[in-house]
Amino acid sequence: MGGDRGPRCIVPAALRSLSLYPSLHITLVGAADIVEPLLSDAVVASDRLSFRPAREQILADDPPASVLRGKRDASMRVALELVRDGQVDGCLSAGNTGALMVLARAVLGTLEGIRRPAIMAALPVSGRLCHVLDLGANVDCPAEQLVEFAIMGAAAAAELSGNPAPRVGLLNIGSETHKGNRQVRQAAALLQVCPAINYVGSVEGDGLFRGEADVVVCDGFVGNVLLKASEGVAGYLQAELRSAVADSWLLRWLAPLVLDVTRRTRERHDPARYNGASLLGLRGVVMKSHGSADEEAILAAIGHTFKACQARLPERIAGRVRECGAVL
Amino acid sequence: MGGDRGPRCIVPAALRSLSLYPSLHITLVGAADIVEPLLSDAVVASDRLSFRPAREQILADDPPASVLRGKRDASMRVALELVRDGQVDGCLSAGNTGALMVLARAVLGTLEGIRRPAIMAALPVSGRLCHVLDLGANVDCPAEQLVEFAIMGAAAAAELSGNPAPRVGLLNIGSETHKGNRQVRQAAALLQVCPAINYVGSVEGDGLFRGEADVVVCDGFVGNVLLKASEGVAGYLQAELRSAVADSWLLRWLAPLVLDVTRRTRERHDPARYNGASLLGLRGVVMKSHGSADEEAILAAIGHTFKACQARLPERIAGRVRECGAVL
Incomplete structure (x- = not known):
């Protein structure tokens, strides 16, 4: 168990999630x-919780x-080995993203036809979710890899949102x-001739936040800049608003009331708060929590991991x- | 005169600017x-306003x-030819950005040592301005071109902000x-060994909005996504805030009071409102106004164009x- 707050935050979230999901x-x-x-x-006597x-x-x-x-006995590696060995269906980590990506590829391997895994997160926009990938695992992506992202994102969004034909857009200028x-x-x-994808064409940076697509595909450099700039603007406007009030x-x-209203708005929509990014393309469910996640955010990430396992996401993507x- | 509102917006702004700048x-x-x-x-009798x-x-x-x-007699081309022929010091247009870039290169030419011009805008962050380039003129930029952007951005920011050694960062993940x-x-x-640049290293998408650099350099694809996503988030949060209220x-x-306070906050910081993007690297001052600019925004863009002419920006960059x- 990693992340900035470690087990003291993760263990209580895990116990609460057992009550939420029977x-x-x-x-x-x-x-x-x-x-x-x-x-x-x-807790120790429960057959639904074990400790390794x-x-x-x-x-x-x-x-x-x-x-x-x-570090052969690092908790991150051991958790991924439990997935590989079929003892658990998925792994959630709040630790080092780059290390999780490297270890997950080495321990689990990628699905047939997938060059490299991608990181996908769902951003809440216009009352729905927009699934964006890649968010930083891959820079210098050739066209074929962007198409892989589109296929993986479409499969995952279909399972997670229940919409069988999510609109897939390419982030463009x-x-x-x-x-x-x-x-x-x-x-x-390539996407225009792919019948298994509901490709809707180019989506610009502002169009993403107007809900023009359910899945938005980009290379990891652009996606990471987009995600962090969005967090940056949201945080900055919140601070400016506080001073305007x-x-x-x-x-x-x-002020306390106004700031409470605006804080909730921001929290609901700040991408950083929507916790749980999927590592797609692996032979197993792997989810990454924000390192700074608190108990509520970890609880959300456990829910997303559980949902991905129930949906058998890797098989659907394959x-x-x-x-x-x-x-x- | 182009843009969505045309001369009926631009002419009054021009007349007001003559009073502002003697x-x-x-x-x-x-x-x-x-x-x-x-x-x-x-107005016609004034020796400070002429019409072509x-x-x-x-x-x-x-x-x-x-x-x-x-279109040899298009207003955009004619205005650029006036710059080329030394009859005016700079050109401001609210028209088609791609056309302005192509015509400006053809009519004015680029400075020695500059492959292609770049588009730079100043975003207000943390009580100061952050100059970002390129914002969409150049995609697929090799490293040497990013260095050119850094040099041009540093020269322009130094003249426009009065800070002789603006902090230059590379947008990174x-x-x-x-x-x-x-x-x-x-x-x-390359930038680490360039003594004429105050290079401060990598800046991430959120760091830009925390004011970590005065000039942020990126290729035009990333810059355009960054700019539009920032506008998208700002617009989206404003709409969410309205519904939260x-x-x-x-x-x-x-509500009217709250929305007035928040609208002013947003307008002050929405990159779309900060009107006037510089086309840097040309043998003349060329400024691009947002197409949807209103009279106030055109007035601001005229002010920026005037300032760039007074600073002899092309000579400084050269x-x-x-x-x-x-x-x-």
């Missing part, structure tokens, strides 16, 4: 001296490449066919990849 | 039958490449040297390029 089973993986004192006798001790942990600044060689960089123009040509004599005495084989 | 001279270029009725006799009729105009959907061949795509990693290595029984009757010659 068919959920959880295996906690972490340091015995920290986790065991957090588990009551009643791990002596090591991956740190936030461990270089992703180095984790492959050392204009809607005309000559717009965009080379990879994006080539990917657009303080400057208004009439609103100043109402099936969609086979349907699209001719395009790739 | 040493400013303006030449209006456009259709005589539309512009002349907007000019009073007193042009029979054609570039339309919003004219393909940029086609404007090179046809992490601060470690191994982060980023190939072009960004190579550009970082409507849902609060106590705030509902204060000088900075010569200083950095060894790097490129």
Whole structure:
């Protein structure tokens, strides 16, 4: 168990999630001296919660490449091995994203036809969710890899949202066919002839936030900038709003109420708060929680992981990849 | 004169700007039958305002490449020719951005050492301005071109902000040297050895909105996504806020006041409202106004154009390029 708050936040969230989801089973993986004192006798007796001790942990600044060689008993690796060995259906981690990506590829392997996994998150926009990928796992993506992202995103969004034909858009800087960089123009040509994808064309940065697509595809460099800039703007406007309220004599005495209203708006829509990014393309469910997640955010991420396991997301993605084989 | 509102918005803004800036001279270029009725006799007699009729105009959907061949008497081309011929110091247009870029390159040419011009805008963040380039003129940028953007941005920001050593950052997806795509990693290595640039390293999407740099450099694809996503988030949060206020029984009757406070906050910080993007790297001052600009926004863009002319921006950029010659 990693993340900024560690087991003291994750264990209570896990216990609450067992009450929320009656068919959920959880295996906690972490340091015995920290986790065991957090588990009551009643919890230990439960057949829906088990604990697997791990002596090591991956740190936030461990270089992703180095984790492959050392730390064989790191909690992150042990949890992924439980997925590989069929002892659990999925793994949720709040630890080092780069390390999780590298270890998940090494331990679980990628699905047939998928070059590299991608990171997908769902952003709440216009009363629905927009699934965006890749968010930073892959930079320098050729067109074929963007098409893989589209196929994986469409399969995942279909399972997670219940919409069998989610609208898939390519993030671009204009809607005309000559717009965009080379990879994006080539990917657009490939997606137009892919019958298993409901491709709706280019989506611009503002169109994403107007809900113009259910799945938006981009390379990991662009996606990461988009996600972080969105968080940055939201945080910045919140701070500006606070100072604007303080400057208004009439609103100043109402400030706690105004700020409560606006804080909830921001929290509901700040991408950082929508916790649980999927690592798609692996032979198993792997979910990444924000490192700074609190108990509520971990609870949300456990729910997303459970849903992905129930939907058998890797099998669904593998099936969609086979349907699209001719395009790739 | 182009843009969504045309001369009926631009002419009054031009007249107001003559009062604001006593040493400013303006030449209006456009259709005589539309512009002349907007000019009073007193205005016509002024030696600080002149009118140059042009029979054609570039339309919003004219393909940029086609404007090179046809429409020799388009107002956009005529205005750029006035700059080339030294009859005016700079050109401001609210028309088709792609056409303006293509025509400006053809009519004015680029500065020595500059491959292609870039579009730069100043975003208000954390009480100061952050100059971001490129915002869409160049996709598929090699490292050397990103370095050109850094040099041009540093020179322009120094002149426009008065800070002789603006902090220059490369937009990236992490601060470690191994982060980023190939072009960004190579550009970082080049900028580290460029003594004429105050290079501060990588800046992430959220760091830009925390004011971590005065100039942020990226390719035009990433910059355009960043700009439009920022506008999208700001617009979306404003709409959400409106609905949150409507849902609060106590705030509902204060709604006009709350929305006025928040609207002003948003307008002050919405990148779309900060009007006037510079086309840098040309042998002349060329400024692009947002097409949807209203009279206030045009007035702001005229002010920025005037400032760029007074600062002799193209000469300053040419000088900075010569200083950095060894790097490129």
